[in-house]
Amino acid sequence: xxxxxxxIRRDLRLxxxxxxxxxxxxxxxxxxxxxxxxxxxxxxxxLARIGPGILWVTALLAAMLSLDxxxxxxxxxxxxxxxxxxxxxxxxxxxxxxxxxxxxxxLPLAVVAPILAILLNLGADxxxxxxxxxxLGTPVLSLLGAVGAALTLGARRAGVLVALLVLPLxxxxxxFGVGAIDAALADLSSRxxxxxxxxxLAAALxxxxxxxxxxxxxALE
Amino acid sequence: MFAGQDLACVRGERLIFxxxxxxxxxxxxxxxxxxxGSGKTSLLRVMAGLLAPATxxxxxxxxxxxxxxxxHRAALHFIGHLDPIKxxxxxxxxxxxxxxxxxxxxSAGAGWHRGLGAVGLAxxxxxxxxxxxxxQRRRLNLARxxxxxxxxxxxxxxxxxxxxxxxxxxxxxxxxxxxxxxMIIASVHGMIGLPDAATLDLSRYAPGVEARHDxxx
Numbered sequence: 001x002x003x004x005x006x007x008i009r010r011d012l013r014l015x016x017x018x019x020x021x022x023x024x025x026x027x028x029x030x031x032x033x034x035x036x037x038x039x040x041x042x043x044x045x046x047l048a049r050i051g052p053g054i055l056w057v058t059a060l061l062a063a064m065l066s067l068d069x070x071x072x073x074x075x076x077x078x079x080x081x082x083x084x085x086x087x088x089x090x091x092x093x094x095x096x097x098x099x100x101x102x103x104x105x106x107l108p109l110a111v112v113a114p115i116l117a118i119l120l121n122l123g124a125d126x127x128x129x130x131x132x133x134x135x136l137g138t139p140v141l142s143l144l145g146a147v148g149a150a151l152t153l154g155a156r157r158a159g160v161l162v163a164l165l166v167l168p169l170x171x172x173x174x175x176f177g178v179g180a181i182d183a184a185l186a187d188l189s190s191r192x193x194x195x196x197x198x199x200x201l202a203a204a205l206x207x208x209x210x211x212x213x214x215x216x217x218x219a220l221e
Numbered sequence: 222m223f224a225g226q227d228l229a230c231v232r233g234e235r236l237i238f239x240x241x242x243x244x245x246x247x248x249x250x251x252x253x254x255x256x257x258g259s260g261k262t263s264l265l266r267v268m269a270g271l272l273a274p275a276t277x278x279x280x281x282x283x284x285x286x287x288x289x290x291x292x293h294r295a296a297l298h299f300i301g302h303l304d305p306i307k308x309x310x311x312x313x314x315x316x317x318x319x320x321x322x323x324x325x326x327x328s329a330g331a332g333w334h335r336g337l338g339a340v341g342l343a344x345x346x347x348x349x350x351x352x353x354x355x356x357q358r359r360r361l362n363l364a365r366x367x368x369x370x371x372x373x374x375x376x377x378x379x380x381x382x383x384x385x386x387x388x389x390x391x392x393x394x395x396x397x398x399x400x401x402x403x404m405i406i407a408s409v410h411g412m413i414g415l416p417d418a419a420t421l422d423l424s425r426y427a428p429g430v431e432a433r434h435d436x437x438x
Contacts, residue, residue, distance in 0.1 A: 002324060003321075006322050013310070014307060017309040077305055077307070078301055078302075078303025079305035081271065082299070082305045084271070085270075085294045086294070088292075089293075122325055204426070
């Protein structure tokens, strides 16, 4: 387990030193959400109604934006080759990369989301559920994204290709993430939605690193 | 004893080499020679377990390596054409990461200090990776050899962009490794000053060449 922790530490340190990567994801999230009132008009009721959907779809796109850097930089400078060679268990290495990606993408998105929720006039009941659903849903995005990023490694226009591959797979996360917030706003229980989001995470946690590891081996041949 | 039998390699539907055999005992060195495109890098990647051979197999002390590929990969050094150096990390941080990732505890040897000392980079320890020259990047990559123990070194043209002093330092490192019973397989252009190193000429194993040591028609 120690090599995995070292890898997370290194990736976090790199993200800290090259702060632009994280800042760009957050800036994209904020700017895109801010565009919606201009597009659909500043009617508070409409914004409150579509707010959960806007926040989730935008968070999804922001997470996609950062996926190409998951393995690409390590691939380009030869680090990936060395990581694959020196990893006793490759899926554990992939899992560490996913965790580092989530800590620098999903977590900041969940932190910023409540501020944007105020802008969209989202009901106060939805705030905790919004953060909770993002905390539970965004790790699934990182895990699914790792499979896409590994499959498209070395491809031309890999960033766009990853989005095309991964976005359809993220629909369940989107449905239950938005569903949880809508339920809370309608005074219903969010529990079933959270359970389903948890189930998605529980399925992605063992399957995605394993699939991504296989794709990485293929990419390095 | 590290050996390969009947190895063949196909890249992009083109057969690069076939019926290749080699054998290396502890402390031994094998130099891969041959023209560009003769498969030196491919053979090294096959030996490292990064590339599956089209036919044949590799064995370690008589045991087939296909049975335990991960242990084999974790017990070797592969120095390829790329230098895995992060521009945002300092020279010391770059090397220290690989040390810890390979599970080398600081007490075993003097850690990255020894590695940087062996390649003459100790004075640049706090320099960010982005300011290194090509030769310095190469030396930082080679520093892993000095401070992370491994039974087998696979070096793909290790002398590239090294100055004379660094070449001498590398040859000394290789000598120490061999004296400790380690094995080295390196692809080279031209001669390098290693005593009693065996040579494997890959052009002899190119498809269609019949002048092999063992082969009939």
